[in-house]
Amino acid sequence: MRWTLKPKLESEKIKALQEALQVDSILATLLLHRGIETYEDAKTFFRPRLGDLHDPFLMRDMDKAVARIEKAMANKENILVYGDYDVDGTTAVALMSTYLKSKYELVHTYIPNRYDEGYGISYKGINFALENDFSLIIALDCGIKSVDKVTYAKELGIDFIICDHHRPADEIPNAAAVLDPKRKDCEYPYKELCGCGVGFKLIQALASKENKTVEDLIEYLDLVATAIGADIVPITGENRVLAYFGLQVINANPRPGIKAILDQVEKTELTITDVVFIVAPRINAAGRMKHGNYAVALLTETEENLAKKYASEINEYNLDRRETDKRITEEALQQIEEQKEQERFTTVVYNETWHKGVIGIVASRLTETYYRPTLVFTKSGDKLAASARSVRGFDVYRALEACTDYIEQFGGHKYAAGLTLKEAQYEAFKQAFEEEVAKTIDKNLLTPEIKIDAQIDLKDITPKFYRVLKQFAPFGPNNMAPIFMTENLTDTGYGKCVGADKTHLRLTAAQPEANNMVCIGFSMGHKLDLISNGKPFRAVYSIDENEWNGNVSLQLKLKDIKA
Known part of the structure; x- marks a missing residue:
């Protein structure tokens, strides 16, 4: 380690904050390291207020998204709420569908199957919408790179509203509205929302049209806080406010599905860390071991006994997930030890039998063990699929971008990504990834800090x-x-x-x-x-x-x- x-801070700054807040120099130093320099900054930090949330209409295309949903409701269109199968996606689908159903009944949900559709928007999902007469799809936590699929849907007469937080490519999909604070042409003041957070901004905008405020939407914040914790986004700015009030909901009055999970572990006061290690793995386990629909069913259920039944089923999936990831981690560690003939800057392992649902967890465990940018591959249909994890300070997404000649599809963040490639490209990709990391990584980053x-x-x-x-x-x-x-x-x-x-x-x-x-x-x-x-x-x-x-x-x- x-x-x-x-780094040491200017003593005058420390002294000034000490006097303003009447705290000792240690606490003043901790606050300054977090960018808190004045009494007003500290007040915002220590006393989060829902009033500190930004106007949702500052987000590019928000007016278009609201108008398209209002038009769909006026014309009695069928609306499909579509989201990824992880915690961020399933909480976002639960949030959006619950809110819309409270106003309008022609709303249904769709979670792609991890195994035959893969991540994000799928042609199968669009065809499902066509066959069942859906003319509007609201995609959450995915879609920002689905240019071809959104065009395909448009040709079939199906509009998309995209609510995403991943980094866009150069071309933005031709959707009815694309909400993503990371768009270069979006001036929204806070860039680090999760997918469920972007979904929350959309329901905040819709509610404002009925003269409702964010206080009227507090009941949804348990979902947002769960997604913030699970998706490892910065807990600053709006995320801090949403997580702070969401934790209050989780601890005082959670929805039946989350309460049913908490009843299993007999925990009283949950922190965001508890959400990450207790609630999130169980929700995730549904999409990993079975289907993300089970998570949405749990999170939208209003009847307590049914919620308990769903939570019990999901707990079983989580126990299966634990056993599976333990076994695969052991096999991966053995594979790495057998390959240790030379010093490498990356860890890349592959076994066609490994369970696709847990390779992300295995990649995290290998990163903790060897402290190298890590990829864990398995067979997925006629392709190979991988989960990537990185070490602190190294952008694995950029490294993958440099290897796109060998990749079919990829997406994600600085520290976590997913990709698919043809099996014939595996060895060439593995070498290219090793070379890219070797020449771009600061060697200090290979020792945990x-x-x-x-x-x-x-x-x-x-x-x-x-x-x-x-x-x-x-x-x-x-x-x-x-x-x-x-x-x-x-x-x-x-x-x-x-x-x-x-x-x-x-x-x-x-x-x-x-x-x-x-x-x-x-x-x-x-x-x-x-x-x-x-x-x-x-x-x-x-x-x-x-x-x-x-x-x-x-x-x-x-x-x-x-x-």
Whole structure:
């Protein structure tokens, strides 16, 4: 692990913010690192307001999208709400279809089959619309690159409204409206919405035509917050506001489908991290192991007993998914070890039998293990399909763009993408991808980095300090939980390996003139020797609460320790 302390800030700036907010220098530094420089900035950050959301009509084509939906309703057209099979797509479809059905009954949903249609808009989906007399398709979390398919639909008399957040190509589809804040010609002030977030802006615009405000749409924010967490978008600006209020809905009054998931795990107060690790995998499991329709059925169900039944089925899919991804990860690790004859800058593995639904998860696990831009391939019909994952700081999407001579189709983000290619092109692509990464990646990025917000002493960690720190949440990209470093620590003598397989490290850290702090280091049992027999050590950690037998105390969640 590389430990990188964030750069020192001007002492005058720290002092000015300290005085304005009446906080200590550590908290002032944390805020400045997040671009918060004034009392007003801090007020917006600590007290998110729905009134801080932008006018949806600032988004290019929003007026066209609203007009086309209003026309469809006036003419009694059938509307098909179409979305991708992952969490962002299925929550967006649930959100849009639920809202439209509250006004209009001729609304149906469509989720493509991961295995025979693949990602995004499919010809099969358009033909389904034609056969069932749908003249308007609202596509969510997909469509920005579907130029040919949107043209095909138009020739059949079917209009598209696209609500996407992925990076567009040079040509924008010829749809009735294309909502995507990442369009070069879109001046919408916030660019980082997820697909469900773009869908929310559309229902916000539709609601405004009935003189309704965003407060009237709060019930939909549990879906938006779930998508924000699952899609790993920055939790800044509008996303922070939407996630903040969405978490309140999840914790106070979630829709029956989300409540049924939470009842399975008996969790009371959920953070965005809980949403990512508890709610999102279950919703995702439907599309991975069976069909995304199951997720939409769960998220739109209003009857509690039915929601419980759907949640129970989806939980079974999630258990299957876990077993499958564990087995495939082991097989992939073995394949990599057998290939280790030379130093490589990428990890690329392929097995035609691997389950397409879990290769993205496997790619993430391999990236964590080897810390290289990673591709996991499997057979998909007569093609090969892959999921790509990257290391922090490296744009895998750009690397794939440089290899388009070998690729049939690809899409995604800086850190995660998907692609298909002909089997005959696999070896040539693998070599081209390796060469592209080798010449463009900063070699430092191949060692995992921990960015440290501030160096502090244990005596700085007080209940008041933690109370303020908690208000930095919800955490996520561009607003991660603060990471601290403390030097000259010793263990009180009770440090040990814990957990069923003794892979975790638990110790009590001591420092002169400070209260001792309990520390837990997951998967750090192998570092026990570093802290044994009173050896001094330094630690990098985040601070959280530990609840045991009804008692709540602060603890340090270790990221790494060094002598």
